[in-house]
Amino acid sequence: MFRRDFITSAATLAAGFSLGGRTLFGGVNVKGANDRIVLALVGCGGRGLSTIINCCKINKNVVIKTVCDVNTTKLAKAAREVEKNFKKRPETTTDMRTIFADKEVDAVWVATPEHWHALASIWAIQAGKDVYVEKNPTVNIWEGRKLVEAAQKHNRIVQVGFQNRSAPYGFTARDYIKSGKLGQIVTVKCYNLLDGGKFTEAPSRPVPKWLGDEGWDRWLGPAPARPYSPSIAVENGRGGWGNYWAYSGGGLADDASHVVDLARLVIGDPAHPKSVYCWGGNKVFGGKRETPEFQSIIYDFGDFSLSCDNACATGYMTKTPGKVRQDKRLFPTWRNNSTRTEIYGTKGLMFLGRHGGGWQVLGPKNEIVAEDGGVMPDREHQLNFIESLRTRKAPNGEVEQCHRSATLIHLGNIAYRVGNKHLLFDGKAEHFTNNEDANVLARGTYRKGYEIPEKV
Numbered sequence: 001m002f003r004r005d006f007i008t009s010a011a012t013l014a015a016g017f018s019l020g021g022r023t024l025f026g027g028v029n030v031k032g033a034n035d036r037i038v039l040a041l042v043g044c045g046g047r048g049l050s051t052i053i054n055c056c057k058i059n060k061n062v063v064i065k066t067v068c069d070v071n072t073t074k075l076a077k078a079a080r081e082v083e084k085n086f087k088k089r090p091e092t093t094t095d096m097r098t099i100f101a102d103k104e105v106d107a108v109w110v111a112t113p114e115h116w117h118a119l120a121s122i123w124a125i126q127a128g129k130d131v132y133v134e135k136n137p138t139v140n141i142w143e144g145r146k147l148v149e150a151a152q153k154h155n156r157i158v159q160v161g162f163q164n165r166s167a168p169y170g171f172t173a174r175d176y177i178k179s180g181k182l183g184q185i186v187t188v189k190c191y192n193l194l195d196g197g198k199f200t201e202a203p204s205r206p207v208p209k210w211l212g213d214e215g216w217d218r219w220l221g222p223a224p225a226r227p228y229s230p231s232i233a234v235e236n237g238r239g240g241w242g243n244y245w246a247y248s249g250g251g252l253a254d255d256a257s258h259v260v261d262l263a264r265l266v267i268g269d270p271a272h273p274k275s276v277y278c279w280g281g282n283k284v285f286g287g288k289r290e291t292p293e294f295q296s297i298i299y300d301f302g303d304f305s306l307s308c309d310n311a312c313a314t315g316y317m318t319k320t321p322g323k324v325r326q327d328k329r330l331f332p333t334w335r336n337n338s339t340r341t342e343i344y345g346t347k348g349l350m351f352l353g354r355h356g357g358g359w360q361v362l363g364p365k366n367e368i369v370a371e372d373g374g375v376m377p378d379r380e381h382q383l384n385f386i387e388s389l390r391t392r393k394a395p396n397g398e399v400e401q402c403h404r405s406a407t408l409i410h411l412g413n414i415a416y417r418v419g420n421k422h423l424l425f426d427g428k429a430e431h432f433t434n435n436e437d438a439n440v441l442a443r444g445t446y447r448k449g450y451e452i453p454e455k456v
């Protein structure tokens, strides 16, 4: 089976391998400011394609050599788009291993559904590639730790697609809080209050042509084998994989993760919480979705609490409008902003937007005492990734902190999945101390041939 062969050969190569004077492994792969950087994309959905193209437009001498997707319709579209933008048709493949084996590729952009993020990234790292991996970077806590270990061991740059980590307004919010002007933090409240509807799984069908012979098996990858259903993956658009635990952490991982991650950043990236409680359920639409419609989660950080309310049945709330996201001078209407964070200090209340919207601090008379505007920080994040590849300095979305943010998502989901429980967490060991079922979920399971190894 290739998968094992691939890992063995990658491990052998990782011991030290030199190509044309350029050492690929062991962290000496430093690119000068003018050296060409070769990227490849795994997962040609809306997100991966648009961000990698933009990254090559705003950075000098960065090219896309190969695009990969198991969906042949999206793959063909991706090749056309890249050619249209850069006047050169990229190579195409339905098998990501082709990319990992290609010595010309410097960095891999992983934008598959979440269940592939960690494994594809680890394979890429083992093959000596740097990685940009979309959020949520993992589907369980254990594989997050393995991803961190892999990046450290092979000395690779990993930028997680938590782009708010590159937002200048996030840094000024962090500085404001660090300066003590907000006082001591009492509690942090994160919101992700979106719209949604009833989910019902469509009956299974034969694998469609656009997935090719092996496409569905490869789409499933580390997830359990099951027949194809159009409720999970579709020819065009995203499909409903976010409704299943096997492929994602639901709305909490998909959208709330950005809010929680930025909240962690501005309060100084605290270590793991001591405990988590979640109440959640499917009380509005019902239906067959596994990932819940609503979750209210509270984390105990010892000196303060952090909560997250995640819902897909509150469509009257509003995401930060596009106009505000693009104009540093504008701020959202905070009270109906669906993706805001409220940071309650002893001296004031900070409202913070994600994907732009900036921050404002309210004083005791409802007056604004401080503020900074901010726009959607995709551009900054993509510039920062390429800068990291050239300087070998840790990127803004470095993997340890992003693993910690992702862990908050997993903690909330695990507390829900074991029956809306209060779970005690030993952050050092990344282990629950009062619930073994929770530890099983924290470790996850992998289909044979797609396992993440203990030793990465």
Ligand SMILES: NC(=O)c1ccc[n+]([C@@H]2O[C@H](COP(=O)([O-])OP(=O)(O)OC[C@H]3O[C@@H](n4cnc5c(N)ncnc54)[C@H](O)[C@@H]3O)[C@@H](O)[C@H]2O)c1
Residues within 6 Å of the ligand: 042, 043, 044, 045, 046, 047, 048, 068, 069, 070, 071, 074, 094, 096, 111, 112, 113, 114, 116, 134, 135, 136, 161, 162, 163, 218, 219, 220, 221, 237, 238, 239, 254
């Ligand atoms: N950072 C952000 O703001 C942001 C925004 C949107 C999406 N995302 C994330 O980006 C990722 C992609 O999102 P999307 O909306 O483009 O989803 P999508 O489902 O449209 O795209 C994922 C693509 O991966 C492909 N794929 C699945 N298995 C594969 C495999 N083994 N090899 C190659 N390709 C494979 C699918 O066929 C699909 O085309 C998700 O994790 C999502 O959460 C991040």
